[in-house]
Amino acid sequence: MQAVINYAILALLIITMIAPFLWMVSTSLKSQEYILTATPQFIPRPLTFESYAALAQRMAVGRIFFNSVFVAIAGSIGQILIAAMAAYAFSRIQWRGRDAVFLLYLATMMIPAVVLVLPQFALIRRLGWVNTYQALIVPGLVSAFGTFLLRQSFLALPVDYEEAAFVEGANYFTVFRRIILPLSRPALATLAIFSFMGLWNSYLWPLFVARKETVMTLPVALAALQSGPRALTEWNVVMAGAVITVLPILVVYLFAQRWFVQGVVTSGIKG
């Protein structure tokens, strides 16, 4: 009996969670005349990629896709490197005032993003960085959350290897690079996934600073597409844009699921 209930719930869960995505894909593969029908057509017939072609005519999809990939990867690498260095100083070196400074880092997480967005935008304008990659990447490079996550993991490492290395004359940087980082691969993978997801999905900040196609990222382009004059009827084109925006992150998630789950659980328990 319990098994039957469990499978019924499983079926319900699969339908509710996946059906909206499938409907997105299905809509994107239809031609215009099969979109606005009183009875929905679930399997596109005829199946066509014309909405993707229409999308490519409407905007520089290739360029925008590249921008998203570039910003997400470059930003993640920067975030991880900076957070790892800070986390090392907060976990494996003893110094006076360490906990107070760490607390200050954590306190910055309390400020809502919307408070920071306006002055950051004014600053970016003054630097002449509007519509540049650095505007998308640099302000978000310091992740207090990432520092916190990596510090937790560094603290759990045994001191034995480190001491042996110091005895042999290694300096802090060598220990950081050769011992601490290799031993913390799971935590680094978790942070990499979260950084990538955050940057890939980001909308509010890019909306302020990257409105030219040369630097625009997918969410901003998609939001602009769906508020355009033809969006009310051309749902196939809008959905084609949605598919291109969401597919990469879903694939990353399916392959790296373990680190996602780990990240949520760790941040949850310790938070």
Add this chain to the structure above:
Amino acid sequence: MAGTQGWQKWKWVLFFLLPSAAGLAVFVIYPIFSSLWYALHRWNLLTPPVYVGLANFGELMGDADFWNAVRYTLLMIALYLPAVFGLGLVLALYLNQQFRGKILARTVSFLPVVASWVVVSIIWKWLFNPAYGLINWGLGLAGIAGPAWLYEPTTAAIAIVLTSIWKDVGYIALLFLGGLQGISTTYYEAARIDGAGRGRIVRSITLPLLTPTMFFVLITLLINYFQMFEQVWLMPMPDSAADRQVEVIVTEVVQNAFSYGRMGYASAMSWALFLIIFVITFIQLRLQDRWVYYEAE
């Protein structure tokens, strides 16, 4: 700890902290102070700022649009919070069992969490389409004439809440799951030896020992949902009554800064949001002794 001593050590500390400290100083600490400074000025980004004292905050008190946004924020939280909390907890209890297909269940629950809010808003905007959307088609099959959803303020707010629940429930379940797996099995064994049934075990062991996680979830949910933006910005249909009326605090801030060029006023409003979140979190911290159960170490 071994390693370099004295001045040498401080040089290393500086070396490791420099990138993050510089980033925080320029892109977080400095903006915090400049935002406070803007809040005391009238400024449109183009002409020099004019000092107005607390006038922006005074205007906020009498701003019908701001209070409308506060009202909708609170209304949506009142609908969203109990639903996502309850469903998330039930889903976590479900995922905490042993059965085949458990990994699959967890995987699909988390799909909406990793999708961006922009994509999710757009998918559901299409589903909620009154004439051609799947939802009204389904309601039609059941003999119900579906509402105009994203055209009318009240139904738009409900649609936004339903979409938010769909997007967040997997995340909440996973947070609860972390808490559930932290409960020592010895409690369950002891209860079973004493002859307690399933319902009794959930009520007397699982739920009390889960209260620290519940507390964390509640705080996270409120902090996040007070800052909701994308779904409210994107989902209501353009030029509809819903588009004009359904606003939250962040959409008001963005609109004032972006569309009306009122940086000072928008900054003041963003600080009002911070204050609301701060007070609510503070109250929760004060109330936690009443219901959160911490195991003695």
